[in-house]
Amino acid sequence: MQIINARLRQKPELFTLHIENGHFTKIEKQDGTLADTSLNDDINADGNLVCAPFVEPHIHLDAALTAGEPEWNQSGTLFEGIERWSQRKPMLNEADIRKRALSTIELLVQNGVQAIRTHADTTDPTLIGVRTLCALRDELKDKIDLQVVAFPQDGMLSYPSGLKLMEEALEIGADVVGGIPHFEYTRELGEKSVKLIIELAKKYDRLVDVHCDEIDDPNSRFLEFLACEALFHDMGDKVTASHTTAMHSYDNAYCSKLFRLLKNSGINFISCPTESIHLQGRFDTYPKRRGVTRVKELREANINVCLGQDSIFDPWYSLGNGKLLRTLDFAMHICQMMGYKDYESALDMITDNSAKTMCLENYGIKIGNPANFILLEGFDDYSVLRKQGEVLLSVRHGEIIMQRQPAQVISKPWISTI
Numbered sequence: 001m002q003i004i005n006a007r008l009r010q011k012p013e014l015f016t017l018h019i020e021n022g023h024f025t026k027i028e029k030q031d032g033t034l035a036d037t038s039l040n041d042d043i044n045a046d047g048n049l050v051c052a053p054f055v056e057p058h059i060h061l062d063a064a065l066t067a068g069e070p071e072w073n074q075s076g077t078l079f080e081g082i083e084r085w086s087q088r089k090p091m092l093n094e095a096d097i098r099k100r101a102l103s104t105i106e107l108l109v110q111n112g113v114q115a116i117r118t119h120a121d122t123t124d125p126t127l128i129g130v131r132t133l134c135a136l137r138d139e140l141k142d143k144i145d146l147q148v149v150a151f152p153q154d155g156m157l158s159y160p161s162g163l164k165l166m167e168e169a170l171e172i173g174a175d176v177v178g179g180i181p182h183f184e185y186t187r188e189l190g191e192k193s194v195k196l197i198i199e200l201a202k203k204y205d206r207l208v209d210v211h212c213d214e215i216d217d218p219n220s221r222f223l224e225f226l227a228c229e230a231l232f233h234d235m236g237d238k239v240t241a242s243h244t245t246a247m248h249s250y251d252n253a254y255c256s257k258l259f260r261l262l263k264n265s266g267i268n269f270i271s272c273p274t275e276s277i278h279l280q281g282r283f284d285t286y287p288k289r290r291g292v293t294r295v296k297e298l299r300e301a302n303i304n305v306c307l308g309q310d311s312i313f314d315p316w317y318s319l320g321n322g323k324l325l326r327t328l329d330f331a332m333h334i335c336q337m338m339g340y341k342d343y344e345s346a347l348d349m350i351t352d353n354s355a356k357t358m359c360l361e362n363y364g365i366k367i368g369n370p371a372n373f374i375l376l377e378g379f380d381d382y383s384v385l386r387k388q389g390e391v392l393l394s395v396r397h398g399e400i401i402m403q404r405q406p407a408q409v410i411s412k413p414w415i416s417t418i
């Protein structure tokens, strides 16, 4: 298989990509545009961008597609979301979770995603979310990279037997230890939970991804605690802080000191800008805080930061369509990353940076790597972001897993009739 007339990120020329036995074998610079070949599995990229697959590093598949069941989140706060979800939890069963998770995965795949990190709530004595999503991960392992985070929604230390359930989830096979220190009853319990998360990750050899300071309280400072633990245990590359929305409300002097630790620790960040712009700032009148973490400043400090959707039609967020280009568009606006320099590598935040966060191996368009890629409308990061076009093609191990015909305008352009 060959992909001809392909653009690659940060390169002006056209390329031919050669694929054999599901792997990239040659990446060749072209001398001008090539005509279609006669081989029928060859693909003409037509000057569009061939890019590493999109990665969704933060979503809750156990809760996806449950908005309004049994009640809607009327206030739009994180806290009412948690309450609505606790009403839905007793209605969970394997078939229900599987059906919703599969439809959501399908939606993500249709939009160019090939790797997903999902949270699964452990504050449920049956652990049905963890069991079902771990089973699905194993079943889909040749089709998609799925990681499961054991996530204690109601608090690892504040929920009855929360710690025992977390350990059980890791025994079942969750890949990542999660946490929610800002929702534990006290600061002390929050800090204790972070220490335990790191201990469990070491004991079971797992990654860490904590919902950290997802609140507008400038005094919520579990991030420094998590980063310091990661630094002292020398495991920054395995640790992720999700949301960190309180960082929006920290003062600049504190942030300046904090960033030194963040940089030294090497931890990863995930921001979910559509979710946070909706859930945060809900206790403000005017002016209203945006409540999105400092993505621009993290990028400028060369700290790894990526973007996730968090929710699709669930008790926290009732919109969402699986399109990470939309999430990226929101981030560029909300975080005021609209200078030319910001655009040049914008796709990093939904591809390479997310792959680094998930510790994915053999990711990217390189000779010897599995031939996993997508085809995007546009010729570079900036034009893809601006067009907000559809993902045209998704190839995994050299096999087409999704192909889309671009939409065509069929009416006559009105301007030509004048």
Ligand code: 17E
Pocket (backbone or CB within 6 Å): 060, 078, 153, 180, 211, 214, 275, 310, 311, 316
């Ligand atoms: N749970 C939570 O604590 N925060 C969120 N943003 C979602 C679930 C979606």
Ligand code: FE2
Pocket (backbone or CB within 6 Å): 058, 060, 119, 211, 242, 310
């Ligand atoms: Fe989340």
